[in-house]
Amino acid sequence: MDTTDLKVFETVARTGGMNRAAAELHTVQSNVTARIRALETELGCPLFARHSRGVALTAAGERLLPYARRVAWLLADAVRATRDDGTPRGPLTIGALETTAALRVSPLFAGYATAFPEVDLAVRPGTTEELINAVLNRTLEGAFVCGPVAHQSLIEQVMFQEELTILAALGLPSIEAATQGGIARIVVLRAGCSYRQRREMVLANRGIAVPRVMEFGTLEAIFGCVAAGLGITLLPRALIGPVWRAGRVSLHALPPSEAMVTTVFIHRREAHLSSALRAFLEHVQAGAGYS
Amino acid sequence: MDTTDLKVFETVARTGGMNRAAAELHTVQSNVTARIRALETELGCPLFARHSRGVALTAAGERLLPYARRVAWLLADAVRATRDDGTPRGPLTIGALETTAALRVSPLFAGYATAFPEVDLAVRPGTTEELINAVLNRTLEGAFVCGPVAHQSLIEQVMFQEELTILAALGLPSIEAATQGGIARIVVLRAGCSYRQRREMVLANRGIAVPRVMEFGTLEAIFGCVAAGLGITLLPRALIGPVWRAGRVSLHALPPSEAMVTTVFIHRREAHLSSALRAFLEHVQAGAGYS
DNA sequence: CTCAGCCTATCGTTTTTTCAGATTGCTTTT
DNA sequence: AAAAGCAATCTGAAAAAACGATAGGCTGAG
Numbered sequence: 001m002d003t004t005d006l007k008v009f010e011t012v013a014r015t016g017g018m019n020r021a022a023a024e025l026h027t028v029q030s031n032v033t034a035r036i037r038a039l040e041t042e043l044g045c046p047l048f049a050r051h052s053r054g055v056a057l058t059a060a061g062e063r064l065l066p067y068a069r070r071v072a073w074l075l076a077d078a079v080r081a082t083r084d085d086g087t088p089r090g091p092l093t094i095g096a097l098e099t100t101a102a103l104r105v106s107p108l109f110a111g112y113a114t115a116f117p118e119v120d121l122a123v124r125p126g127t128t129e130e131l132i133n134a135v136l137n138r139t140l141e142g143a144f145v146c147g148p149v150a151h152q153s154l155i156e157q158v159m160f161q162e163e164l165t166i167l168a169a170l171g172l173p174s175i176e177a178a179t180q181g182g183i184a185r186i187v188v189l190r191a192g193c194s195y196r197q198r199r200e201m202v203l204a205n206r207g208i209a210v211p212r213v214m215e216f217g218t219l220e221a222i223f224g225c226v227a228a229g230l231g232i233t234l235l236p237r238a239l240i241g242p243v244w245r246a247g248r249v250s251l252h253a254l255p256p257s258e259a260m261v262t263t264v265f266i267h268r269r270e271a272h273l274s275s276a277l278r279a280f281l282e283h284v285q286a287g288a289g290y291s
Numbered sequence: 292m293d294t295t296d297l298k299v300f301e302t303v304a305r306t307g308g309m310n311r312a313a314a315e316l317h318t319v320q321s322n323v324t325a326r327i328r329a330l331e332t333e334l335g336c337p338l339f340a341r342h343s344r345g346v347a348l349t350a351a352g353e354r355l356l357p358y359a360r361r362v363a364w365l366l367a368d369a370v371r372a373t374r375d376d377g378t379p380r381g382p383l384t385i386g387a388l389e390t391t392a393a394l395r396v397s398p399l400f401a402g403y404a405t406a407f408p409e410v411d412l413a414v415r416p417g418t419t420e421e422l423i424n425a426v427l428n429r430t431l432e433g434a435f436v437c438g439p440v441a442h443q444s445l446i447e448q449v450m451f452q453e454e455l456t457i458l459a460a461l462g463l464p465s466i467e468a469a470t471q472g473g474i475a476r477i478v479v480l481r482a483g484c485s486y487r488q489r490r491e492m493v494l495a496n497r498g499i500a501v502p503r504v505m506e507f508g509t510l511e512a513i514f515g516c517v518a519a520g521l522g523i524t525l526l527p528r529a530l531i532g533p534v535w536r537a538g539r540v541s542l543h544a545l546p547p548s549e550a551m552v553t554t555v556f557i558h559r560r561e562a563h564l565s566s567a568l569r570a571f572l573e574h575v576q577a578g579a580g581y582s
Numbered sequence: 583c584t585c586a587g588c589c590t591a592t593c594g595t596t597t598t599t600t601c602a603g604a605t606t607g608c609t610t611t612t
Numbered sequence: 613a614a615a616a617g618c619a620a621t622c623t624g625a626a627a628a629a630a631c632g633a634t635a636g637g638c639t640g641a642g
Contacts, residue, residue, distance in 0.1 A: 078358030250405030343638035
């Protein structure tokens with residue numbers, strides 16, 4: 001029951017073939033066969049059913065596979081935890097909603113980077129769903145997403161409170177006025193936008209249909225489109241404050257039940273909480289007074 | 292980061308010396324040194340501080356140790372889960388309070404043993420505290436203990452409901468009468484008796500002091516002592532029913548708040564639930580109608 | 583102070599395990 | 613029928629692990 005055997009096993013199970021696994025593991029097929037055979041002998045039951053196109057997991061193999069993954073994760077965590085002497089260092093990749101990254105996370109970076117220069121900080125934007133999956137996949141150590149999440153294997157803590165507002169062209173007295181005939185043109189940052197669910201709720205409450213969602217990659221482009229009367233958008237008030245003050249667009253407040261969203265930070269429950277992440281969270285909470 | 296390396300590491304950490312670890316692992320000391328050295332090289336930090344009387348864990352070693360244990364447990368669980376094809380077999384060691392074992396568990400054994408002849412069933416008696424520790428130590432797969440337990444890493448389910456009663460010599464009209472001058476002589480099965488906490492509560496509520504607890508290894512001896520007027524005892528009603536009906540002793544009921552105790556079955560939350568244990572629980576719950 | 587006892591580190595040798603390459607046999611596809 | 617893809621097996625080479633002996637350091641008893 002060696003860790004390398006389990007790694008080989010996992011690769012064979014994932015690729016569905018010993019040749020493919022050998023190629024991925026940079027070794028030869030005979031070696032893979034031998035490792036699997038050793039495992040099968042040790043466990044006393046076949047793990048794969050051999051057929052002409054490769055191999056398929058047996059029931060016993062299916063039972064072993066999750067353990068193989070967990071062992072690999074646990075070993076990786078053990079290395080990280082052992083090396084982590086309490087001073088934040090090394091890579092720290094976290095996720096954030098695009099607007100959260102721009103509005104909340106970016107301003108905190110300078111201070112964090114100065115305080116902990118040995119940390120290689122990276123932020124990956126994405127939607128709540130993407131980010132949750134990335135955290136579960138161990139691609140990200142943690143993420144700022146739209147809460148509540150309530151996932152069993154994730155710890156979440158409320159970090160920010162955002163007030164969403166409708167952003168429209170100047171001179172429009174209300175949301176309804178911006179939607180001629182109950183039809184709204186929506187401008188968003190990305191197709192699977194951060195606040196998509198909330199946006200659809202807001203529009204559905206008013207009986208407004210959405211024929212088309214226009215996607216622009218940058219906030220500046222969105223502001224330009226809204227100012228030009230191309231459509232409306234839904235963004236955190238703090239984010240669009242400067243643009244509104246510049247007199248380019250008009251804001252339309254929403255009732256609190258629709259406007260308020262909480263941004264939570266999620267990370268895996270069972271995993272090692274790295275010093276870099278712990279320090280980051282302390283940094284965020286220390287500087288989060290102005291939410 | 293091999294599993295054998297982790298096992299060697301754990302042994303050295305536990306025994307506090309490479310020689311002792313080598314003896315326990317049936318190998319030579321140089322080998323242990325080499326394994327530890329390999330681990331330290333791989334992790335990039337020393338795991339032990341060497342001194343003349345042996346070795347002591349460094350901070351990094353302290354961080355690694357729990358992971359080494361978890362990996363070992365996970366691997367053992369992986370083997371068991373992989374080999375477990377759904378038909379109960381192999382060893383099944385569970386714990387139970389002495390009275391629960393006698394009263395509830397024993398009657399269920401015959402049927403279980405007949406239905407699943409491949410299971411090697413064993414029951415270990417003990418107090419609630421001992422049994423909880425044994426389950427946490429992985430000495431027992433599960434145990435019947437006095438609930439509620441409410442431990443984070445244990446799953447508990449209510450199995451039986453017991454009514455405790457005072458057992459005293461014949462002709463004593465009340466509990467108070469059995470305790471001359473507020474002093475009771477108590478007869479128990481074992482020093483750290485199953486219902487000790489409850490017993491102390493019952494006596495404290497009545498202002499009865501306990502000068503001495505007499506310990507007898509068998510139920511029959513307890514019945515004899517109580518019948519002879521040596522003291523009183525607190526036992527499940529169902530257990531002492533036959534003796535009482537034989538007219539040897541007198542029963543004194545307690546108010547429900549004092550009398551009723553729940554017996555829960557506990558097992559580890561994260562561990563593999565073996566088919567043998569699963570079948571046993573189903574068997575118990577199917578036959579538990581007469582609680 | 584000295585020496586015995588206990589401990590770890592190191593080195594050379596032996597044993598075991600693992601790896602790599604070639605071959606065989608089977609099945610499916612062309 | 614030939615070709616391609618796949619797993620099983622065998623063999624020699626390489627690597628790793630285990631072993632045994634020795635050296636060196638520290639402690640405590642005499």
